[in-house]
Amino acid sequence: MKSSLKTLALAASLALIAAPASAQEKVRWGVPMAFGSNLLALGDTMPWVSETLKKISGGTINLQVFEPGKLVPALAIFDTVSAGKAEAGYSWMGYELGKVPASALFGAVPFGMESPQFAAWMYFGGGDALLKEVYKPHNVYPIFCGSISPEAAGWFRKEIKTPADLSGLKFRAAGFGGKVYQKLGASVTVLPGGELFQALEKGVLDGTEFSLPTVDDQLGFYKVAQYYYMPGWHQPSTNQYLYVNLDAWNKLKPQTQAQIETTCTAAVTIALAKAEALQGAVLAKFEKEGVKARQFDKVMLAAFAKATKEVMAEESAADPTFKKVYDSMTAFQEQNRKWHDYGYLPRDFK
Known part of the structure; x- marks a missing residue:
């Protein structure tokens, strides 16, 4: 009798264990x-x-x-x-x-x-x-x-020394980065990643941003654009x-x-x-391939930042939902600013 009860109890336990899997949609x-x-x-x-x-x-x-x-x-x-x-x-x-x-x-x-x-x-x-x-x-x-980590600022077929160099530039950019480039005089279009190599090669584009160094490497941009700019201020x-x-x-x-x-x-x-x-290994590969890696200087970054403020102000004024989300983001970022400034080692410290 005890043996039978144990058998029944074991069977019931196994049924309970199996139930969630069998009931899973x-x-x-x-x-x-x-x-x-x-x-x-x-x-x-x-x-x-x-x-x-x-x-x-x-x-x-x-x-x-x-x-x-x-x-x-x-x-x-x-x-x-x-x-x-x-x-x-x-x-x-x-x-x-x-x-x-x-x-x-x-x-x-x-x-x-x-x-x-x-x-x-x-x-x-x-x-x-x-x-x-x-x-x-x-x-x-x-x-x-x-x-993912910051994107690169982009690949360019010519060197970008001043904000004036962006005027008339045929550039691929998505999202608000694209609107900032437009503010600075670039002609902006959005194309999927698979079309960018050919567009750069044929001169349809003078430059493009897309993603991380690893992704840009896989898409072969270094073969058709010589100048590689960072940091990814736009993303x-x-x-x-x-x-x-x-x-x-x-x-x-x-x-x-x-x-x-x-x-x-x-x-x-x-x-x-x-x-x-x-990313580190890919940047080393680019250097061997003759890519001219550059960092946008403070003058360029200031120009991008100024245009960004203008774009965000315009978008916030045009759409209440946009303003609600953007205000939440910027308030959170500001609340944590001192922690990020004080809590982490400065990036230029070696």
Whole structure:
């Protein structure tokens, strides 16, 4: 009798242990991406999220990634997810700037917060709640799902010595960085990464910004543009998001939602760590290739900063939601300024 009771108890325990796995809902989504999965720390983060979700869910959550252009154009992620033509997509936030003015604030802000501080604002400064508020009217549930180190300021076919050298320059830039370049007289266009090499080679562009040294290396910009400028004043952090159709998100069980959001939180760490780990070696390679690395001097940075203030003031005046988000960001950055100035070693200290 005791043996039978033990057997029944064991069977009941095993059933309870197995219940969560068997009850786990199955998710099968196609996820178009704005960046190729070959682009280190930028395009390979979503594939990492996909594989990790398969493991932690026991195979019940399958977010199948698709390369740019395979399902939708690289710059059409927001529209596709908003319309419900795909349950989810992965992109830098800001290509929808014309429809969602505050969007690019979450993607990158000129002279804004670097990745660790941006993450602090998102998770502990009210940023994530504002993000959800901004996108809810567009039927999108966005999840912070990757952040990388500062981009380079850009590749140029000629040396840029003064702000006047930007006048008439044909330059590719996205987000508010592009608007700042326009303020300084450049002719700005937005093209996806896969089209930039040819545009530089043929002279359609005089210069471009795109991403980290590792990514720029993979795209071959050093072969068609000689001057490489830093720092990435226009994007001190570059932030990627998993865009989820709000209706599709609301259908998920809380357990599934938690698995997806937790994995994206881990992806922020993975992307930033990879980005920081790889750039030094690539800069050394560029030097061997004859690339002329430059830093914009204080005169150039002051010109960019002045134009940035003008752009942000104009955008804030034009859109209350933009102002609400930007005010939150700048207040958080200012609150932490003394800590960053006093708590960290000066960057010019050796």
